[in-house]
Amino acid sequence: MLTLEGVQVRFGGVQALKSASFSVAEGETIGLVGPNGAGKTTLFNVISGVVKPTEGRLEFRGRSLLTLPEWKRARLGIGRSFQIPRPLGHCTVRENLIVAQRFGAGTVDPERIDEILDILNLAGKADRDATTELALTEHKALEVGKALATNPSLLLLDEVLAGLETNSKRAFMERLAAVRERFRLAMVVIEHDIPTVTALCPRVLVLNFGQIIADGTPDAVFRDPEVIRSYTGEAAA
C-alpha cells in the first residue's frame, strides 16, 4: 500500500535520511527501530507530510504523496501519533477525538468514536479534561485514539509504548493488537524495546544514520551483526 524509494531528507548539514526504500503491504505490522537520531521520526514526518524529502518517490496505493498536504494524506488513510502527546487545551477526551476525526476523516461519526473509546479503554474518561485528568497510559491511549479517529488504513505509531512499566506495556500491546484486528490496519510502530517489537511485529526495519540496515523477521534482524554494532556504537567492519 505504501512505497518509498530513494527517499532522502537533509536538514542543512544533517542528512537525516539517506536513500530509504521499503514497502508496506495492506494489513502488515512493521517495527521501526534504531538508535537515537537514526531518522525514525523523520521517516514518519515524510510519510505524513510534515517534512518534504529532498529526493525520492513516495506512493500510497499507487498515488504519489509528494505534493499533498498533511490533511489530504490523512484523508487518504494515513494516520499517525506524535512522540509527545499534546491534547487540545482543556477539551475532553471525546472532544479531542472529534477534532481529530474532523481533520482526518472530514466528518464526525459518533459511533466510531464510541468504538475507539471502548477498544482503548477510555470510555470511563470520555468526558474528562484530557489535559489534566489522564494518567500516562490514558494519555498514550488518547494519542492512538486521535490517530484512529482519522479513519486510517495505515497507522504510524511513534513510541506510544515508551515510558510504560512492564505490565502496562503488555496491556497496551494487547489493545494495539485488538485495534489492528478490529480495524484491519497496517501499522508501523517505532519502539526501542526489543521484546515489545518482537511480540508485536512480524517484520522489523532497522534504521541507522538515516539508512535502512536490516529488514526481516525480529529473530533474524536482532541477530544481525550490523544491527548489534549499530546499538553498541561500534564502527561497522
Ligand SMILES: Nc1ncnc2c1ncn2[C@@H]1O[C@H](COP(=O)(O)OP(=O)(O)OP(=O)(O)O)[C@@H](O)[C@H]1O
Ligand atoms: N527539523 C529538524 N531540523 C534539523 N535537524 C533535524 C530536524 N529533525 C530531525 N533532525 C535531525 O535529524 C536526525 C534524525 O532525527 P530523528 O528525530 O528522525 O531521529 P529518531 O530516530 O526519531 O531519534 P529518537 O529515537 O531520538 O526519537 C537527527 O540528527 C536530528 O537531530
